[in-house]
Amino acid sequence: xxxxxxxxxxxDKFVTGNSATGIENWIIQPCGLLxxxxxxxxxxxxxxxxxxTLSAGIAKQGGAGAVGRIGGKTVAWFVCGSFVSLFLGMAMxxxxxxxxxxxxxxxASADNTINKSVxxxxxxxxxxxxSNFFDAMARNEILQVVVFSIFFGIATGATGxxxxxxxxxxxxxxxILLKMTGYIMNFAPFAVFGAMTVVIxxxxxxILATYSRFIAEFYLGLIILxxxxxxxxxxFIGKLILKLIRHLREPSLIAFSTNASEAAFPKLMLxxxxxxxxxxxVSFVLPLGxxxxxxxxxxxxxxxxxxxxxxxxxxxxxxxxxxxLMVLMLTSKGIAGVPRASLVVxxxxxxxxxxxxxxxxxxxxxxxxxxxxxxxxxVIGNGIAAGVIDKTERN
Numbered sequence: 190x191x192x193x194x195x196x197x198x199x200x201d202k203f204v205t206g207n208s209a210t211g212i213e214n215w216i217i218q219p220c221g222l223l224x225x226x227x228x229x230x231x232x233x234x235x236x237x238x239x240x241x242t243l244s245a246g247i248a249k250q251g252g253a254g255a256v257g258r259i260g261g262k263t264v265a266w267f268v269c270g271s272f273v274s275l276f277l278g279m280a281m282x283x284x285x286x287x288x289x290x291x292x293x294x295x296x297a298s299a300d301n302t303i304n305k306s307v308x309x310x311x312x313x314x315x316x317x318x319x320s321n322f323f324d325a326m327a328r329n330e331i332l333q334v335v336v337f338s339i340f341f342g343i344a345t346g347a348t349g350x351x352x353x354x355x356x357x358x359x360x361x362x363x364x365i366l367l368k369m370t371g372y373i374m375n376f377a378p379f380a381v382f383g384a385m386t387v388v389i390x391x392x393x394x395x396i397l398a399t400y401s402r403f404i405a406e407f408y409l410g411l412i413i414l415x416x417x418x419x420x421x422x423x424x425f426i427g428k429l430i431l432k433l434i435r436h437l438r439e440p441s442l443i444a445f446s447t448n449a450s451e452a453a454f455p456k457l458m459l460x461x462x463x464x465x466x467x468x469x470x471v472s473f474v475l476p477l478g479x480x481x482x483x484x485x486x487x488x489x490x491x492x493x494x495x496x497x498x499x500x501x502x503x504x505x506x507x508x509x510x511x512x513x514l515m516v517l518m519l520t521s522k523g524i525a526g527v528p529r530a531s532l533v534v535x536x537x538x539x540x541x542x543x544x545x546x547x548x549x550x551x552x553x554x555x556x557x558x559x560x561x562x563x564x565x566x567x568v569i570g571n572g573i574a575a576g577v578i579d580k581t582e583r584n
Contacts, residue, residue, distance in 0.1 A: 223383025224550040228536070230373045232546070235537045236326045238366045239520065240338045245359035247342025248352065262581060263474050266574050267482040270421075271521070274414055274484045274570075275514045278491030281410045283510075287403040288499025295501045295545045329540050335519045370533075380553050387550070400555050403496060410488050411562050415569060418484065422573045426580045430573075436460040437572040441565045450567040454479065457568055466579040474575040483521070484570030485563030486531045490517045493535050493559075497548030505542070513542055531563065532556060 282288075319325040319333035326334060345352045345359075423430045440457035444450045454475065461471045491514060498505055505513070521534050532549065539546045552559075 220383040220386040224380045227380030241363040243338040244342040248345035274487035278488040282495040288496040291500035425577045433576045436464040444568040445565040450564040470579045478571035483567040485566030
């Protein structure tokens with residue numbers, strides 16, 4: 190509350206009093222520095238985190254031929270669910286246009302890049318494949334890092350015993366980077382204060398109405414996605430979907446209240462076994478789901494990315510938006526276990542499509558509210574997936 194009062198006081202005292210220079214010197218610049226440093230720290234870890242987590246995950250599965258019948262069903266369900274989630278987010282943000290009311294001026298460093306935001310299909314395909322891995326890492330070309338990581342992970346897993354030292358190194362590096370991410374996220378409250386102060390000081394308290402609309406539309410999207418997932422599951426398990434949802438209620442509440450789907454993992458596993466799922470199915474599907482099937486986070490990624498583009502007046506044609514959807518489909522698979530992973534993935538996507546990365550600061554203040562909803566749906570989505578796979582194995 191004191192921080193909010195300070196922001197409103199500064200806006201009324203200086204913005205309405207035409208003293209923009211004073212604000213620039215002692216409010217906007219110092220507060221903006223807090224969010225800028227946080228964004229640079231996020232960008233610092235994105236590429237190495239994607240490489241280590243994705244390569245290690247694929248390698249530990251034994252390479253390309255390790256996925257059997259259950260794995261094939263599980264991955265197919267996850268891919269379809271991810272596409273539906275991402276597409277729904279894209280459709281919702283195009284329908285409601287929540288960022289159109291922001292009218293933000295792009296940062297000076299982004300002025301010359303906005304016109305390049307539209308990619309043709311040929312440009313996108315050409316851009317996917319790196320000519321130099323280290324160059325892709327240095328420029329934070331996340332999609333190129335993902336492609337290299339997939340090839341590297343498959344080759345490492347197929348090499349067998351000889352690659353065990355590499356797998357252990359990647360796994361240890363991933364855990365170290367995850368620990369670094371946790372440290373960086375401890376700085377998030379300061380970045381939130383700085384970002385919200387700058388935005389409200391420049392745009393006025395009326396900007397909060399836009400945030401309220403954004404949150405309401407996002408939660409509407411989550412409700413629609415829940416209905417779609419439950420409807421798809423009904424086709425496989427029939428009326429048992431109601432029993433399954435009752436068992437998912439407590440784990441989803443844990444995820445909602447803690448802002449972490451991982452916190453609900455033990456309870457989710459227990460409730461699925463109480464529902465009647467085979468223990469082997471649960472043990473296989475859930476860990477894979479926590480890496481590849483975060484339905485709520487997928488919805489948020491397209492919603493947030495296009496919201497930022499709209500806020501800065503960056504026009505993206507349908508083809509470019511679909512390209513963005515496919516980029517998110519790939520990049521989100523690499524760092525699903527990262528704290529506040531959605532912010533990390535969105536940061537990489539903005540850079541890929543030349544959208545001002547400073548727009549990420551718009552989300553910092555409201556991200557905890559969004560994280561509650563998407564964590565809850567992540568748990569529900571994985572629980573439904575386990576129930577469906579279990580049913581198909583019994584038939």
